[in-house]
Amino acid sequence: MNLLNVDIASAGYENEKPIITQIHFDLREGELIGLIGPNGAGKSTTIKAILGLLEHKKGLVEFKEGVKYSYIPERPVFYDELTLWEHLDFAAAVERIPDKEYKSRAASLLEQYKLAEHAHKFPGTYSKGMQQKAMLILAMIAKPDVYIIDEPFIGLDPNAMKLFLESIEKERRRGAGVLMSTHVLDTAEKVCSRFLIVHEGQLKASGTLSEIRQQCNLPAGSLYACFHQIAEGSSNEEH
Numbered sequence: 074m075n076l077l078n079v080d081i082a083s084a085g086y087e088n089e090k091p092i093i094t095q096i097h098f099d100l101r102e103g104e105l106i107g108l109i110g111p112n113g114a115g116k117s118t119t120i121k122a123i124l125g126l127l128e129h130k131k132g133l134v135e136f137k138e139g140v141k142y143s144y145i146p147e148r149p150v151f152y153d154e155l156t157l158w159e160h161l162d163f164a165a166a167v168e169r170i171p172d173k174e175y176k177s178r179a180a181s182l183l184e185q186y187k188l189a190e191h192a193h194k195f196p197g198t199y200s201k202g203m204q205q206k207a208m209l210i211l212a213m214i215a216k217p218d219v220y221i222i223d224e225p226f227i228g229l230d231p232n233a234m235k236l237f238l239e240s241i242e243k244e245r246r247r248g249a250g251v252l253m254s255t256h257v258l259d260t261a262e263k264v265c266s267r268f269l270i271v272h273e274g275q276l277k278a279s280g281t282l283s284e285i286r287q288q289c290n291l292p293a294g295s296l297y298a299c300f301h302q303i304a305e306g307s308s309n310e311e312h
């Protein structure tokens with residue numbers, strides 16, 4: 074079975090007022106799926122529906138049995154009274170990761186992401202990029218089978234972005250599947266294996282770049298051109 078099957082007929086925040094309708098896709102091992110769409114298209118709502126955070130949902134979201142997933146929200150969330158190390162301790166306890174294994178993994182991630190010397194501070198006092206990096210480390214510590222990431226690039230400096238992409242690549246080689254919403258289309262075009270383009274709460278195109286191009290009738294179009302055509306009803310080949 075796939076890591077995740079999504080078959081959402083409709084979902085939203087209020088009864089009988091669906092924000093997204095007919096969102097169907099699956100996530101397989103080692104895949105990175107880019108969830109693309111203009112502001113307000115329904116990307117975060119799709120993610121919330123997958124995570125079971127919406128009361129008003131019709132349809133089915135099915136994770137493969139025993140699959141562990143990590144969610145990285147758009148805006149970092151931390152406990153006010155815990156340092157980053159304490160957050161990591163907490164995550165390790167919840168995930169029942171053996172002490173020695175988790176400590177060496179945490180130390181190596183903190184070193185890579187240049188947060189080692191800040192690990193005993195409260196993440197609430199970090200810069201935006203540092204907070205984003207802390208969220209990534211917390212997600213990775215559990216070695217999940219699936220990552221669900223809502224716009225990871227905000228606030229990351231170029232080195233952190235490269236590091237993040239390398240980490241995701243490594244996780245994919247291990248077999249993890251990733252669903253990532255983003256507005257950074259040139260990066261998404263390079264790194265994602267498949268795309269979901271959502272507009273006005275509906276899935277307007279999905280598949281590999283060449284499948285998306287076919288669906289948009291833009292045989293040589295960039296991801297941006299396809300996105301633009303769907304969002305604005307026209308293509309812009311200059312991008």
Ligand SMILES: Nc1ncnc2c1ncn2[C@@H]1O[C@H](COP(=O)(O)OP(=O)(O)OP(=O)(O)O)[C@@H](O)[C@H]1O
Pocket residue numbers: 086092110111112113114115116117118119
């Ligand atoms: N908590 C909420 N209650 C009611 N409506 C909401 C809520 N959150 C989002 N919406 C509405 O759902 C629609 C889709 O929003 P969503 O956050 O899913 O868009 P998005 O594609 O993630 O946008 P962005 O790129 O701006 O993050 C919008 O019209 C928004 O106003």
